[in-house]
Each structure stands twice: as C-alpha cells, then as structure tokens.
Amino acid sequence: MARELVLCYRKLIDNSSKGRWERLLYDAAYEEYHMQVQYFDTEGKWDRYSDLLLAVNGAEKLPFLVSGAINGYLQQLNGRVPDVVNNVGKYFLRFSQYQFEIIDAHRSKQSTFRIAVSFFTDPLLWLDTISNYLLLQPLGDENCLTHLFELRPYVNIHSVKEC
C-alpha cells in the first residue's frame, strides 16, 4: 500500500558554514538577533540565549522575529530543498513550509551562533523500498516519475499518511 510522506530536512548552519547562501543567511540572522534581543533584554543582563529564554517571558518569540531577516534567502531557493539529492545526484524535493530555530546564541560572540532551518517537503508517495532506497514519487506527478532516495543524517520522515 502506498503511503504519503512528508520529509523534513533540518539544515544546521553555524560559523563553520562555508557556502555563500549559508553565510549570507547566517550573517543576516545574527545581525537581526543582535537587534531583536535588545527588546527582551534592555539592560544587557543575559549574554546567552539559553539563559534569556529561562529568564524573560516572550523571548521564545525570537526565532520568529529573527526569521524576518532570512525570508528573502529562503525565497531565493524557489521552493527547492537544498543539499538533498536523489540517487543520480539531482535535487528533487520541493518545500513551501519551513521552521527556523536558534540553537545557540550569545550577545557578543557571533562564533557561537548556531541556527537551523527545517524544510518540510511537499507530500511524496512512498511506493516501495529497494535495498537502502526509498522509491518516492511527488504527489500528483502525472508522468509517474519516481526518485530513488537514501535517507541521510538530518533527514527525517516527518509524517506518514496511509492512502
């Protein structure tokens, strides 16, 4: 029986990230964090994001507020999930939903800033499993084209629906 899957690719970005897109997004996110955090910590009491979260009511909104600085970079992807390819090396996953996380941040140390963008794929049909590969078909593909895909670190099957 075919199942409908949503995959989630959680892309970690930190100070060691080298790609141009990643660096632009990373720097924009940090700059925005630096601005927005001052609303929740007007006196500069908490250097670490983790401490701020525990101490200040409302600070959990920071990922949402900082995400306003990275929207444009997500739009530059044109709905294509980065990094994850099928077994012939081609990008094949589409997304429209994402989630932005601040993993770690410090008021004055950009080097400790770590973030993640989770890409939730458009629905895929899971037709079969062949060796280590999932045989997937984008939902609604009129040509019945499929992709062989091997699960990799930071890719999760986010949800399953029997169909």
Place this chain on the structure above:
Amino acid sequence: MFALAAPLTTQSCAKEESTDAVDGGKEVVADGSCVVSPSETEGPFPTKNPASYVRSDIRKGDGVGANMNAKITVVNANNNCAALEGAVVDVWHCDVNGDYSEYGGTQMQSTNYQSVHWFRGRQVTDSNGLVTFQTIFPGWYQGRATHIHVHIYNSAGRSLLVTQIAFQDSLSTTVNTTGSAYGYTKGMSRYTYNAYDSVFSDSVAKEMSTVTGSLAAGFEMSITIRVSV
C-alpha cells in the same frame, strides 16, 4: 556498493581490473555510509537580501482595516531636539482582531516561506528624522489600549529607545464602534482605556499621537519621538 571510476567488466576480468592501475595504482575505498553528492549546475547565485521588515507598506494585503499613514519623526533630545537622520525605526502592531503576526509563538510550528511578517516594518529616518509606514489603524486586545510598538536603533543596530504610540480614547471608540465595514467588529466592551492601561497610565501625554482623517478617507498619524544619542 558502487564501482568507482572503473569500466564495466565481466566478472571473470574483475581480478585483473582491480590490480590494473587506473589512477596511479591507488585504491579507492568506498564509504558505505555516504550518499550521492549533488551534481547539478549551481544557481541562481545567492545575493544579499535585506530583512523582510524593510518596507514602508506593512499591510497584510487582505484589504481589511482602515488605511493609516504613520509618520514618525525621531529627534535627538541631546541636540536641542534636532532631527535624527539614519536612525532605524521598527514598528509593529496587531490587526483588527487584536492578533500579531506570529505563528503561535512556539518552536513547533512551521510557516510558509513566502509569508511576510505583516504589520511589522523597518525604515531608516531621512534628513528630517522622518519615516512613514503605510498600515491600518490597529485593533485592540484585552488588557491594552490601542497602541503601536516602536523600537528605535542607531545605524549600527544599537537600541536607543523602546516605546509605544498611543491613540485618543475617542478615536479608538469611533473606529471600533462604527468601523465594522472595515473589519473592526469587536466594539469597546472590555476595552482598556488609556488611563487604565499599564503602559500609558502614567505617561500617555508623551506617547500620544496626532491623528487626522476618517475611516472612509484613511487616517494620517504623526508623532515625534525623542531619543538621547
């Protein structure tokens, strides 16, 4: 796993092939845990992109609410209240229902990458210290009088002032009791008037806006905010 960089051969030839130097005789060890690498033309090349807040029209785009031009002038109290150029002004306020653009405020929810953070904007003051936002007259929510949040930074992003803009009670009453055609359907039951508002009660004169216009014609709001630089 995969045969790496070796020509297709029959099984009987496999031994000879494997000892025949292909690349200086170096063996290539296949890593079973690896997955296929991307092999597509790169692009489009990423470009620097300002925060989505940087725009003057911060409306939702659904046509709900009475239009309002919000004109905010920033002056420097340490310089005889001269206009402050180059200050970064963030504003945010709720929609006609009293909701902010947040997806729940938890970290568990996803959002569409094309969605904008409506009723949140950022502009940089001009030589007159002025920024203008096209928005709507804000709605209200329980516990607070009608207000717009403002956060002013210097050009380097250092916080100078966090404040709020207040509106006359009479104007809020007019909008919320006669503006149902524009989406203001909550009325004024359980509204918090400025005198009872936890933020405005002791300082409302300093945060009060000047507003002209009407629901039908749209409003013009202006206020001067003093910062110390």
